[in-house]
Amino acid sequence: MSQAGTLDIQHLSKSYPVKNGDLSVLEDVTLTITPGEFVSIVGSSGCGKSTLLRLIVGLEEDYQGQVLLDGERIVGTSLRRGIVFQEHRLFPWLTVENNIQLGLLNADLTPGQKRLAVREHIALVGLQGFEKSYPHQLSGGMAQRVAIARALVSKPEILLLDEPFGALDALTRAYLQQELHRIWQAEGITMILVTHDVEEAIYLGDKVVVMEPRPGRIRRIVPVDLAHPRERAATAFAEVKQTVLKEFSGDSASLAEPPLRVEVADPEQIRQWRFAI
Amino acid sequence: MSFLHPEDKHPVPKVLRGWVLPLLLLALWWLAAHFHWSSSPLLVPVDKVWDTAVEQVRSGELWSALEASLRRDLIGFAIGVSGGLAFGIAFGLSRLFERMIGPTFHTLKQISLFAWIPLLSVWFGLGDAAKVAFLSLAAFFPVVLNTFEGIRSVPPELIEAARVLKFNRRQWLFKLILPAASPSILAGIHLALIYAWLATLGAEYLLVSGKGIGNTMIDGRELFLMDLVIFGVIVVGFVGFALNWLAARLERRLLAWRGRSVAQF
Numbered sequence: 001m002s003q004a005g006t007l008d009i010q011h012l013s014k015s016y017p018v019k020n021g022d023l024s025v026l027e028d029v030t031l032t033i034t035p036g037e038f039v040s041i042v043g044s045s046g047c048g049k050s051t052l053l054r055l056i057v058g059l060e061e062d063y064q065g066q067v068l069l070d071g072e073r074i075v076g077t078s079l080r081r082g083i084v085f086q087e088h089r090l091f092p093w094l095t096v097e098n099n100i101q102l103g104l105l106n107a108d109l110t111p112g113q114k115r116l117a118v119r120e121h122i123a124l125v126g127l128q129g130f131e132k133s134y135p136h137q138l139s140g141g142m143a144q145r146v147a148i149a150r151a152l153v154s155k156p157e158i159l160l161l162d163e164p165f166g167a168l169d170a171l172t173r174a175y176l177q178q179e180l181h182r183i184w185q186a187e188g189i190t191m192i193l194v195t196h197d198v199e200e201a202i203y204l205g206d207k208v209v210v211m212e213p214r215p216g217r218i219r220r221i222v223p224v225d226l227a228h229p230r231e232r233a234a235t236a237f238a239e240v241k242q243t244v245l246k247e248f249s250g251d252s253a254s255l256a257e258p259p260l261r262v263e264v265a266d267p268e269q270i271r272q273w274r275f276a277i
Numbered sequence: 278m279s280f281l282h283p284e285d286k287h288p289v290p291k292v293l294r295g296w297v298l299p300l301l302l303l304a305l306w307w308l309a310a311h312f313h314w315s316s317s318p319l320l321v322p323v324d325k326v327w328d329t330a331v332e333q334v335r336s337g338e339l340w341s342a343l344e345a346s347l348r349r350d351l352i353g354f355a356i357g358v359s360g361g362l363a364f365g366i367a368f369g370l371s372r373l374f375e376r377m378i379g380p381t382f383h384t385l386k387q388i389s390l391f392a393w394i395p396l397l398s399v400w401f402g403l404g405d406a407a408k409v410a411f412l413s414l415a416a417f418f419p420v421v422l423n424t425f426e427g428i429r430s431v432p433p434e435l436i437e438a439a440r441v442l443k444f445n446r447r448q449w450l451f452k453l454i455l456p457a458a459s460p461s462i463l464a465g466i467h468l469a470l471i472y473a474w475l476a477t478l479g480a481e482y483l484l485v486s487g488k489g490i491g492n493t494m495i496d497g498r499e500l501f502l503m504d505l506v507i508f509g510v511i512v513v514g515f516v517g518f519a520l521n522w523l524a525a526r527l528e529r530r531l532l533a534w535r536g537r538s539v540a541q542f
């Protein structure tokens with residue numbers, strides 16, 4: 001079981017139908033992620049990095065190639081894969097502890113075990129004393145910590161993070177990066193972080209996957225062989241940062257915003273969840 | 278910076294400000310009657326209305342009329358709301374249901390409520406049954422529409438979160454859809470409460486038979502007892518106000534999780 005949680009992405013391509021033909025979002029992405037690894041994915045907007053995460057978590061389907069978890073093709077969502085979005089997406093009518101408990105609704109645990117797991121995860125993200133608070137009473141950073149606890153409480157093998165700290169102020173972000181690193185070490189699970197903050201990617205990642213847009217491809221995978229805790233001001237850190245940034249500066253076109261913003265996840269489409277009968 | 282805080286120095290305390298206009302009107306009315314500004318019998322003095330009020334309360338007339346009206350109101354409200362909830366939820370959840378029933382429903386809702394009266398009176402007579410049917414109809418439509426709207430506008434962000442959390446059908450409905458739609462559903466029920474009370478009076482006017490606060494006012498009109506009519510208007514206003522106040526309080530309490538701001542995800 002020590003190898004459970006190997007994620008194997010082979011020749012993955014994904015395109016969306018648009019007015020005239022198909023728009024290719026991801027093209028021939030191949031990536032292997034071993035259990036317990038922390039992988040950061042960086043790239044400018046439109047490089048398909050969020051789509052990649054949505055494919056791994058199972059929110060998007062209809063792709064070419066393979067996305068395999070322990071050799072099995074991923075179909076639909078699963079409690080084995082948790083995700084934290086840029087927005088906290090907590091249920092506003094539930095308290096912190098009830099929100100975290102949502103992750104255990106369908107877990108095979110006794111009520112007592114569930115309570116214990118919720119308490120442990122509140123402690124893990126350092127929110128003791130806020131169990132009974134409602135999301136509107138929390139700051140952005142606290143809400144994001146609840147979202148992390150909710151994603152982790154069902155003990156997934158992989159935690160996906162889609163720009164989780166993108167909307168937070170710099171100080172909170174730095175603090176939560178440190179916290180996330182501690183949680184990663186405590187839980188020992190695989191984490192995949194999508195970000196456009198190169199420093200964040202290097203601070204946390206065992207390797208940094210640099211992606212380029214139109215169509216989204218992997219440009220280079222940069223290993224980060226630095227001991228933790230990493231010091232952002234250290235020379236070695238700066239060197240890795242230079243390596244990563246050089247990939248972007250190669251051709252300035254890849255840095256530019258895509259000419260049109262592609263609404264990848266169409267809200268109207270998500271709303272089409274209705275029961276058939 | 279005082280223009281930013283115009284509340285600071287005001288001659289009338291905040292809580293009393295709403296009373297200024299009614300008190301002024303009352304004073305005007307009293308003056309008009311006292312100094313005989315008009316000789317019309319329509320202008321009854323304030324104290325005569327007061328005497329009628331005291332008499333109505335003492336004899337128990339008011340209570341029996343109010344009880345009859347409120348009983349119909351609540352029964353019709355309950356029927357309309359339950360039917361509306363069932364219908365609205367089915368509408369919101371099921372595509373098949375919407376396709377089959379939707380067009381008929383959207384046509385029916387265009388019909389003015391009062392246009393139903395002749396049909397209802399033929400079906401149910403002129404008694405309580407017809408009145409209750411009429412005001413359940415009044416309560417039904419706002420609940421259906423708001424429930425449907427609430428269910429259809431559940432935030433996509435939360436829908437995805439529920440998919441990731443692997444909700445089953447029951448959890449989908451009770452842990453996501455209904456709570457997320459609850460502000461809209463409660464707004465519909467609140468509207469239904471107001472409409473049902475308006476329809477209670479409407480039914481009493483249009484299906485004249487039996488007891489009720491509306492019938493009290495009709496009697497007053499027929500016997501040219503303006504004091505009784507005015508008293509009736511005041512009672513109806515107060516009942517409406519009280520129902521609305523209760524509903525607003527209940528709504529605030531049930532939706533306390535929203536905080537002061539609009540929910541964010």
